[in-house]
Amino acid sequence: MNMMEAKTSVRRGSVDMTHGGGGRAMADLIKDLFHRHLSNPILDQGNDAALFDVPPGRLVMSTDGHVISPLFFPGGDIGSLSVHGTLNDVAMAGARPLYLTASFILEEGFPLADLERIVQSMAMAAKHAGVPVVTGDTKVVEKGNGDGVFITTTGLGVVPDGVNISAMNANPGQAIIVSGPIGDHGVAILSKRENLEFETEICSDSAALHKMVADMIEAVPGIAVLRDPTRGGLASTLNEIAAAANVGMTLDETLIPVSRDVSAACELLGLDPLYVANEGKLVCICDAADADALVTVMQSHAEGRQAAIVGQVTDDPAGLVQMKTEFGGSRVVDWLSGEQLPRIC
Amino acid sequence: MKYVDEFRARDLATKLASAIRNEADPARSYHLMEFCGGHTHAIFRYGVQDLMPDNVKFVHGPGCPVCVLPVRRLDDAVELAERHDVILCTYGDMMRVPGTKQRSLIRAKADGADIRMVYSTLDALKIARDNPDRQVVFFAIGFETTTPPSAVAIKQAEREGLGNFSVFCNHVLTPAAIQHILQSPEVREMGTVRIDGFLGPSHVSSIIGSQPYEFFAGEFAKPVVIAGFEPLDVMQSVLMLVRQINEGRHEVENEYTRVVTREGNLKAQELVSEVFELRRSFEWRGLGSVPYSALRIRERFAALDAEKRFEVSDKKSREVKSCECPAILRGVKRPTDCKLFGKVCTPDNPMGSCMVSSEGACAAYYTYGRFREMPKPAGEVAA
Numbered sequence: 001m002n003m004m005e006a007k008t009s010v011r012r013g014s015v016d017m018t019h020g021g022g023g024r025a026m027a028d029l030i031k032d033l034f035h036r037h038l039s040n041p042i043l044d045q046g047n048d049a050a051l052f053d054v055p056p057g058r059l060v061m062s063t064d065g066h067v068i069s070p071l072f073f074p075g076g077d078i079g080s081l082s083v084h085g086t087l088n089d090v091a092m093a094g095a096r097p098l099y100l101t102a103s104f105i106l107e108e109g110f111p112l113a114d115l116e117r118i119v120q121s122m123a124m125a126a127k128h129a130g131v132p133v134v135t136g137d138t139k140v141v142e143k144g145n146g147d148g149v150f151i152t153t154t155g156l157g158v159v160p161d162g163v164n165i166s167a168m169n170a171n172p173g174q175a176i177i178v179s180g181p182i183g184d185h186g187v188a189i190l191s192k193r194e195n196l197e198f199e200t201e202i203c204s205d206s207a208a209l210h211k212m213v214a215d216m217i218e219a220v221p222g223i224a225v226l227r228d229p230t231r232g233g234l235a236s237t238l239n240e241i242a243a244a245a246n247v248g249m250t251l252d253e254t255l256i257p258v259s260r261d262v263s264a265a266c267e268l269l270g271l272d273p274l275y276v277a278n279e280g281k282l283v284c285i286c287d288a289a290d291a292d293a294l295v296t297v298m299q300s301h302a303e304g305r306q307a308a309i310v311g312q313v314t315d316d317p318a319g320l321v322q323m324k325t326e327f328g329g330s331r332v333v334d335w336l337s338g339e340q341l342p343r344i345c
Numbered sequence: 346m347k348y349v350d351e352f353r354a355r356d357l358a359t360k361l362a363s364a365i366r367n368e369a370d371p372a373r374s375y376h377l378m379e380f381c382g383g384h385t386h387a388i389f390r391y392g393v394q395d396l397m398p399d400n401v402k403f404v405h406g407p408g409c410p411v412c413v414l415p416v417r418r419l420d421d422a423v424e425l426a427e428r429h430d431v432i433l434c435t436y437g438d439m440m441r442v443p444g445t446k447q448r449s450l451i452r453a454k455a456d457g458a459d460i461r462m463v464y465s466t467l468d469a470l471k472i473a474r475d476n477p478d479r480q481v482v483f484f485a486i487g488f489e490t491t492t493p494p495s496a497v498a499i500k501q502a503e504r505e506g507l508g509n510f511s512v513f514c515n516h517v518l519t520p521a522a523i524q525h526i527l528q529s530p531e532v533r534e535m536g537t538v539r540i541d542g543f544l545g546p547s548h549v550s551s552i553i554g555s556q557p558y559e560f561f562a563g564e565f566a567k568p569v570v571i572a573g574f575e576p577l578d579v580m581q582s583v584l585m586l587v588r589q590i591n592e593g594r595h596e597v598e599n600e601y602t603r604v605v606t607r608e609g610n611l612k613a614q615e616l617v618s619e620v621f622e623l624r625r626s627f628e629w630r631g632l633g634s635v636p637y638s639a640l641r642i643r644e645r646f647a648a649l650d651a652e653k654r655f656e657v658s659d660k661k662s663r664e665v666k667s668c669e670c671p672a673i674l675r676g677v678k679r680p681t682d683c684k685l686f687g688k689v690c691t692p693d694n695p696m697g698s699c700m701v702s703s704e705g706a707c708a709a710y711y712t713y714g715r716f717r718e719m720p721k722p723a724g725e726v727a728a
Contacts, residue, residue, distance in 0.1 A: 260346055263346050263349075264346050264349075267346065267349060270703075325390075325391050325392045326353060326355060326391075327353055327355055327358050327391040327392060327393070327396075327576050328355045328358050328359060328362075328392070328395070328396060329391055329392015329393055329394070329395035329396055330392045330395055331389060331390060331391075331392050331713040331714065332712065332713055332714065334692075334711070334712045334713070335693075337691070337692030337693045337712075
């Protein structure tokens with residue numbers, strides 16, 4: 001098969017069982033699609049395992065499966081998301097991400113042109129982040145046994161000396177910072193779900209945060225906690241931290257950034273933005289004295305332009321996250337239970 | 346956000362709070378039943394109770410659509426999906442409500458039943474059009490607010506000749522339930538439930554108007570204020586109720602004038618009466634059998650009535666024994682009076698319907714207000 005034919009088949013064809021069979025079709029797919037777009041010296045070695053040097057220091061490793069529906073959404077797609085998601089998990093340990101791996105599970109019949117779009121977007125996200133995809137795997141499942149494409153990525157990173165970031169480090173009196181408006185990703189996805197399409201300009205916030213995190217750590221090496229509030233939203237992330245550190249939290253609703261469009265969509269659907277997923281935001285807990293400096297550093301990055309202090313850690317063995325409401329009352333902000341379902345009345 | 350923020354403004358809330366404090370007579374107490382789960386939700390979500398003086402208390406009513414559906418009807422829906430192999434379309438709230446032996450629609454779905462969560466009856470119609478070789482049943486629940494869309498769906502299906510579509514009708518009526526509560530021995534004789542006035546339904550009243558409440562406001566001498574679902578609506582309505590009680594009046598007043606008229610939405614009412622008729626009696630969770638409190642599909646549309654199209658077996662439906670949902674729905678008990686509350690029964694593992702919907706009193710207590718029942722920890726940073 002010459003290159004001309006291969007390119008044509010990528011544009012027109014669809015995934016079939018031979019693409020996962022280990023024969024020539026699979027080799028062509030890997031060469032013409034994955035290697036072509038994701039090319040870098042380590043991947044180009046073409047071995048089953050990537051060989052590389054690691055810098056001195058403590059390593060962190062994180063893995064994340066991506067099964068999003070729809071695969072393409074405003075502000076991103078499963079390709080870029082699978083890069084950002086794992087890079088952020090590595091970055092939340094305070095680490096500088098070094099390498100990524102990617103494993104694809106493809107459903108028979110999936111259009112190769114769509115797969116190419118996804119791989120291109122993945123390559124662009126990895127390039128922009130400066131972190132190469134160094135090895136990968138492809139499997140094909142029969143039609144009906146997958147949802148188009150599932151992508152699992154794993155990230156490896158190195159933590160600078162003296163940095164010790166963990167949910168257990170949260171202490172009473174510390175400040176809680178959020179890097180920007182919450183809920184954009186979840187609402188963007190919902191707006192494109194079957195049965196729920198609604199007109200909106202909201203885009204997913206999917207973004208890699210490790211560059212901002214590196215600057216944050218340089219400014220304040222003693223950051224206590226970093227977390228990305230993905231599934232379950234800000235509310236669930238704060239509850240996780242409170243439970244891990246055995247502390248309480250008090251939030252001020254007026255300080256939590258939420259875009260007008262997201263509040264409007266949530267209002268319409270009966271959802272609470274505190275529980276809606278984000279893919280390009282982080283929660284940071286640090287000593288109160290460092291909070292303003294950190295917010296300034298975050299605001300110098302596009303990903304943290306609207307960073308804000310939203311509350312403080314309190315001494316509460318019951319581990320409750322409470323909130324002063326904009327209205328002037330107070331309430332508990334509990335874990336998300338089940339999936340957030342729209343109200344009917 | 347325009348048309349929303351105005352109804353959640355803190356400075357107005359503060360002013361209203363001080364007006365209520367000034368006018369509420371310290372020598373008496375005010376027990377106000379908010380009928381709707383939407384009000385319960387707003388009271389907890391915005392912390393409205395914090396702004397009330399101690400002698401103004403909210404009694405949570407039964408107006409949570411998924412809460413009042415008896416287990417039997419839910420079991421029937423599960424059976425439709427499992428035994429008759431239909432595509433069952435349901436509103437999201439209904440998915441996690443536990444039926445007999447904790448069997449919920451979400452469990453049935455996990456076990457392979459084709460149950461789809463829809464956002465409107467239009468979605469259910471679309472599913473029926475897209476699956477002409479499958480039977481599609483819309484699980485219709487709710488008060489007067491959700492009834493007109495069900496009527497529209499039935500008429501639309503008839504017009505299109507959608508032979509594979511039908512509706513499992515469980516629509517219930519608000520005034521009948523309020524009257525039933527007022528006639529209950531707990532309110533009339535035993536005095537275990539004290540109700541001095543009602544925050545009247547908001548969305549329901551946009552359909553039926555304020556007129557249907559006039560009878561029992563007079564008959565039972567209880568003031569009613571139709572209240573919007575925004576927190577300032579609730580507070581303004583509390584003030585109006587406090588004034589009526591202080592002055593010994595018992596009228597139907599309308600705070601929600603931007604939406605509700607005395608007559609309501611006549612077009613919607615016509616549609617509903619064209620498609621539905623009164624059931625002689627309907628079983629409510631918590632309230633028991635309530636006469637003329639629910640609707641069924643008229644004979645003319647019998648072809649679209651799932652109850653006529655499918656046979657459901659005679660079964661023994663059972664609620665969890667120590668679940669206090671029934672007493673909570675009548676206002677007799679508070680969620681924290683239930684032995685299961687917060688222990689065996691949580692939003693993640695609900696034993697009764699009140700813990701499922703965000704409009705259910707138990708879920709609202711648990712999600713937003715749990716700490717009120719807990720001792721304040723020592724050394725806590727002031728909230």
